[in-house]
Amino acid sequence: MQVASKTASDLHREGDEHTQAGRFEEALKSFQSALALDPLSAPLRFNIATTLHALKRFKETVAWYDKTLEVAPGLAMAHHNKATTLLLLGQIAEGFREYEWRKVCPGWADDARYALERPWRGEDLSGKTLFIFPELFQGDLIQFGRYALLAERAGARVILGAPAAMHALLATMSPTITLIADDAPTPDYDFQCGHMSLPTLFGTTLKTIPSFRQYLQADPERVARWKRRIGDEGLKVGIAWQGSVRANLRSFPLALAAERLGRIPGVRLISLQKHAGLDQLGALAPGAVETLGEDFDPGPDAFVDTAAAMTCCNLFITADTSGVHVAGALGAPTSVVVPYVGDWRWLERGMDCPWYPSVKVHRQRVRDDWTSVFDDLAKPIRKLASRT
Structure with missing residues (x-):
């Protein structure tokens, strides 16, 4: 047959x-x-x-x-x-x-803002009002917010759309950028543009990425408050291990980080995690990872306490979450750990990040293997801890 x-x-x-x-x-x-x-x-x-x-x-x-x-x-x-x-x-x-x-593309094409009149195509912005509307997620808005500063430097009056919860943080970029809610009525403008189109319109190449060392600021009063709470003892390592529930492939197990890093003498792991993933804390030994309490970023303003706490730490270790963009924009020393096939913004190789000078990239060498990543991270952290 x-x-x-x-x-x-x-x-x-x-x-x-x-x-x-x-x-x-x-x-x-x-x-x-x-x-x-x-x-x-x-x-x-x-x-x-x-x-x-x-x-x-x-x-x-x-x-x-x-x-x-x-x-x-x-x-x-x-x-x-x-x-x-x-x-x-x-x-x-x-x-x-x-x-x-x-x-x-599906999921994008129904955004009516792409059909707005007077798209900016690179014309002189001197004295003109440029409305920049947000696309994608919080991290993308932070990463590409830098182009609002470039537009201002080019002479534009900038109106930046963003979720209301992001305004307190984004307002620290510039006192003269006008922030409106992402669902607010379309403002009056001379030109408009989605923020993900700005790199092309500004002629960005790998060598000309506007990699500001710092373009967001933490609130000084919050910094002082969290500095008192966190204290000065040991090597203070902030940690965030999971993004949204949909980001599981980019998330790492907190228990592994606690085992490989938390046992290094002098190292204090301090949770800067919000929302998804907090249940993992319950599986650890008491004190293995410190938490900052119920009053850590509890209000309507996103990341304001997170940004302050980051500046109180010696290092921030994170999965590929919006937190890495906050830290990078603050100029805080950061290690982002990425899966075997990482997101495009971390490039395919190398540890340096062209978007954020203070961020180092640590990659899986083998698919799904986070152990070797944290073994590699442990080496420089052990040296840092010995000098603290």
């Missing part, structure tokens, strides 16, 4: 199953076999590209998104994913140009 050969659909489905199970090498083989039977399939070309990305074969990833676009030139997500891969490779100018395709 002859066994029927697998069809392209069979192999495609098989590749999807391998992907969901994290078997990326097997997934790639299945997708390639399917493509041999259906060579003009845009979905298969797209899946090959995304699988190569998961395997950290980034130059090949870009090539396969290009192959996808050969047969489906208007496929917005292929343009978007190609953009983030180019950014990860450090091809900043080209990546942000391609990133303009986000505006027609």
